[in-house]
Amino acid sequence: MAEIRLEGVSYTYGRGTPFEAHAVKDLTLTIEEGKITGIIGHTGSGKSTLVEMLNGLIKPDFGRVLLDGEDIWADKKKLRSVRFRVGLVMQYPEYQLFDETVRADIAFGPHNMGLSEEETDERVREAARFAGVGFELLDKSPFELSGGQKRRAAVAGVMAMRPDVLVLDEPAAGLDPKGRASILSGIREYSEATGASVVIVSHSMEDMAAYCDRIAVLADGGLAMYGTREEIFARRDELRAIGLGVPLITDIAYELSSLGVPLGDDIYTVRGVAEALAKLIKGRER
Amino acid sequence: MHDIALGQYFPGDSVMHRLDPRVKLVALIAFITVIFVVNSAASFLLLAVFTFALLLLSRIPLSVYARGMKPILFIIIFTTVINLLMTTGGRQLFSFGFIHIYEKGVINAVLVSVRLCFLMLGSGLFLTYTTSPLSLTDGLESLLSPLSKLRVPVHEFSMMMTIALRFIPTLVEETDKVMNAQKARGADFSSGGLISRAKALLPVMIPLFVSAFRRADELAVAMECRCYRGGEGRTRMKVLRCGRVDVVFLAVFALLAAAVVLVNVFFPLFAFKL
Known part of the structure; x- marks a missing residue:
């Protein structure tokens, strides 16, 4: 229910010092309404800077950030309400937990919004469900949880604000495969249930392929590619040149095709390959 | 910051x-x-x-x-x-x-x-x-090393100072991160009276202290793993x-x-x- 448009944004760290570093250069990108957009790029390609621009934590040196067509920097007093609408989960968010109980910590955002106790409580439960935080954990101290549980609690803390745009910087970094899958599918459920747009920053081409409708590829602070995952992964040579590559399974399918096993070239998941192979084998049996 | x-x-x-x-x-x-x-x-x-x-x-x-x-x-x-x-x-x-x-x-x-x-x-x-x-x-x-003859723990002091100096930028960066994370959840550090401002800093101070202790712990383990046991007989890479x-x-x-x-x-x- 909200669209964010970045128009020619640029940002430089430490301007005017010997440590000056360009993070983002003249970048234009639209985060489409209701879609899950993946942002992928190398370390230092400007991903984290970009997401901090989306909710006004960083003010671009040049360019505009438009939320539903309105410049978020037009009125600084409204910035706080922008942050409620664009929920940002930062990298390693488990280190931001602070309150006595998980419940109180998840309720921090809704409290800041000035919601009533009942409303807050309902949102905490809803967010805990999406993020996969078991209700039995809600009354524990966040410092007693395991790493993965902490991560979920932190994600729930942002979901509880019920943002129109949910932005997550490396939400699955450092988790085991099961943890990755459950947190990412929770995010997708949130998007489907609320109609929210989602932005996921990741290193993992596999995750991008499995969860994202749109993919933006960043390189050297600029937008190198943007499109549907079919469009992006079809450009595998260019991706290689940037040093990113395509999902491993897409590579395997491609190599198989070049060896004369016609799998088709729009395969991005293990399941996809399995189905295509099954079809081929059945075709041969006949 | x-x-x-x-x-x-x-x-x-x-x-x-x-x-x-x-x-x-x-x-x-x-x-x-x-x-x-x-x-x-x-x-x-x-x-x-x-x-x-x-x-x-x-x-x-x-x-x-x-x-x-x-x-x-x-x-x-x-x-x-x-x-x-x-x-x-x-x-x-x-x-x-x-x-x-x-x-x-x-x-x-x-x-x-x-x-x-x-x-x-x-x-x-x-x-x-x-x-x-x-x-x-x-x-x-x-x-100051001559002072160690007088049992002043010179090496320990300088190691403490080194570690403190080394971690100042890290802590500054971390403060920045936690503040941003809480701002993203609507924390407001710049309005209200003295008491409400001090209260608003709690969500920043607690995670910072927790992580400072965690870092100290990890650093101590890492140093022990590399057999650190004080200054005695220790040689340096950069003499x-x-x-x-x-x-x-x-x-x-x-x-x-x-x-x-x-x-x-x-x-x-x-x-x-x-």
Whole structure:
């Protein structure tokens, strides 16, 4: 229910010092309404800077950030309400937990919004469900949880604000495969249930392929590619040149095709390959 | 937050950067002694010329030094005003209502301001801008090492200092991150009264303390894993060595300092009589 448009944004760290570093250069990108957009790029390609621009934590040196067509920097007093609408989960968010109980910590955002106790409580439960935080954990101290549980609690803390745009910087970094899958599918459920747009920053081409409708590829602070995952992964040579590559399974399918096993070239998941192979084998049996 | 410049080391490869930190520490102590010993205008003029030459030698833009003077501007103004108003002695130069300004007050004010400026320039020139925090603590440890004979835990102190210096930027970065994370959840650090502002900092302070303890713990384990057990018998990768440059620098520096003091003794030209 909200669209964010970045128009020619640029940002430089430490301007005017010997440590000056360009993070983002003249970048234009639209985060489409209701879609899950993946942002992928190398370390230092400007991903984290970009997401901090989306909710006004960083003010671009040049360019505009438009939320539903309105410049978020037009009125600084409204910035706080922008942050409620664009929920940002930062990298390693488990280190931001602070309150006595998980419940109180998840309720921090809704409290800041000035919601009533009942409303807050309902949102905490809803967010805990999406993020996969078991209700039995809600009354524990966040410092007693395991790493993965902490991560979920932190994600729930942002979901509880019920943002129109949910932005997550490396939400699955450092988790085991099961943890990755459950947190990412929770995010997708949130998007489907609320109609929210989602932005996921990741290193993992596999995750991008499995969860994202749109993919933006960043390189050297600029937008190198943007499109549907079919469009992006079809450009595998260019991706290689940037040093990113395509999902491993897409590579395997491609190599198989070049060896004369016609799998088709729009395969991005293990399941996809399995189905295509099954079809081929059945075709041969006949 | 990114503007916090603690330990304003300004990387470079000039003679001043390459000097042994011990030499720089000794030079700084001598420099400070000189600026507080001499009081003739001629000496200060000579000192200014030498200092300027050293500033150029450090190859750090002069604007950086100028910026470094900003923090002491207030102190200079403050002491100048106090000196002007409170010191009596010598001819009365000016009198209006309760304000009486005497000759000695003016002399004192100028002298203190000049000394403060030199102090600031000198510490920047010899230490803060040209010496990385690590080599600074190494130098300190080496200079203070005779004290360990008196059972002063010199190595431990310098290790603590090294670790503290090493983690200041990390903690600043982390503060920045946690603040941003809480801002993203609508935390408001800049409005409300004193109490509500202090309360608003809790969601930042708690995660910071927790992570500082976690880091300390991890660091301790990492150090033990590499068999750290204090300074005894420990060798270094970067051994401090007084090379020829250092010796030449010290000799030249000693000559210059002597010259400044001698000028003060024999040519008390425009000396501020106290």
